[in-house]
Amino acid sequence: MTLLARIRLVTFVLMLLGIASVPVCAQKLGPDGAPNPDASVTSQRTLLEQAPRIQGRIDIPDVKASVLMQPAGRAWDYFHEVLLHWGGALVIVGTIALLGLAYLIIGRIRIAAGRSGRKVLRFRAFERFSHWLTAVSFVVLGLTGLNITFGKIVLLPLVGPEIFSEISEIAKYMHNFTSFAFVAGLVLITVIFFRDNLLAQVDVEWVKQGGGFIKSKHAPAGRFNLGEKMVYWFSVAAGVAVSASGFVLLFPFYGTNIADMQLAQAAHAIIAIFFIALILAHIYIGTLGMEGAFEAMGTGEVDLNWAREHHDRWLAEQLEREDRRPSATPAE
Template identity: 35%
Template sequence: MFKTLLVMAALLLPGLVLADTADTTTHAASQSEVVWQALKEGASGYTTSQSEFHGQPINSYDPRILPLRSNILAPGLMLALFGMIAVFILFIMVNGISKLHHGFSGKMVFRWSKRDVAIHWLGAIPCLLLILTGLMLLAGRFFVEPVMGQGAFASMMALVKPVHDIMAFPFMAGWLLMTLLWAKNQIPAKYDLDWFLVVGGYINFGPFKGKHPDAGFANAGEKLWFWTFAAFGLVISLSGIVLLFPQYVEPSRTLSLLAIVAHGASAIIICAFSIVHIFMATVMSEGGMECMVSGYCDENWAKQHHNVWYDDIKADGSLQYKS
């Protein structure tokens, strides 16, 4: 049992001082199963480390979790970002954008308040920075460092890490405000299914051409994005807090690992949806970007893309034009 503890200590506790190093190294591989069994039973050792977690050996988790970062999460985030960008570029080259069939009316309809516009950018700008810096933190070692070299990559990461940590706070504030204040306009409606069936009316060829499905204040695609952002934004925020403040949350090392996995998986989903959202707002939908710049949209844009909402505000007298 003593030799088993020495093997476990040599494997698990950095800074350990051992007398029989050569012997334990020789037997390490053959006794690995015994080591892990002893670990799970609560065996401990001595280390010179001054870390607040110095009494905790490394995790006794399923070793299949370890390759998740390099084999799944890292390439998954790269694919979510660059893959979705490539898909949209190809789609636009083949399909074109969604133009206003009656052109711009020149009359601007009130859609978002200044407060809502500010909240949107409070969440959007940090979200973009978190995606880019998170990409470096999660996948940079596997995809960027071999190209840049270790020294240059290390210098870049010295800037990336604090930016990622700082941007987490405005992102969480924006996520919380958007979730609480905008949920009322994101309730699914019967006509949302029809929106998906004709791909929102954005297809310019075949049987889908010229189709303009009904949509309220938010169309079905925006609702799907909102609830995805709300759900996975919660996961990414909670896991981020665990990773940012381990000294206060006091997680086990297994919890920290699970937080990294949950954080990375949520980042992949939010990244993919963010690319779709950005392309739809800035490129695919003619006149769409104006909504989150001034808070107003062209009247013909409102009629074409959000006809149910436009008819409602016109009927109840709440339709406001920009003076």
């Protein structure tokens, strides 16, 4: 019995040693004769060449969590953290620099004949409301959106991480909810000013006369000149595009995947940057660039001489309409 027990013990020990030695024998040896644990493992490069992303098996219902690695995410991160920073700064700062240069060279466009003292109604109250609803909401969206892109670079070093975190959280909610006001204003100005911004024969003449920038020539125009019409149509197109991509980001993964969300974010950011540059030029012309222009959206009325110099065809129609209007019967 003692001999049999010893044989069983030796056999058991040999079996344990054999099991332990199997993984070691299965490993390939490296150049120095040592085992290479990665020799039998597929390289990361090979995996990435086989599929656009690596997926695993998970127990939770969220299928997005099964994406273990997505090479396209590196391209998106490079765009968001490098290209967008440099490109956005170049566009916005470059626009401000060009507008400043224009102010230094051209200066403020004055009313050549001086103010007449007579006012002409240019925009009604509801038209001004629609414009300011869109304008104010755009400013809020622009500032809060720029914080997402440049906040960590510009604002964070100034206020510190705690205050920056609070500012960014508030900015996020402001950006999300103000978007609905912007869309409402965009629909209103699209409908209200659509007919007046259609191309007309007078726009060709406006271009031939230098668009009002050549002092020796008079550029005729209707209610809106060709430059204002271009701002209108670019604003409508950019507004629709930035709103559509914004709502995709606001309601993520409703019929979209990770790649679609990255594309929507990139489109939203690029369009918004150029949209901001366009509106900066619009604000400049309506304030510093031209005397009497801001009054149109401020009070709704403009000086008669201003209207004659910049929108003579429209002014003629307004005066003719006033002449045809029956005068009030005097009280007896």
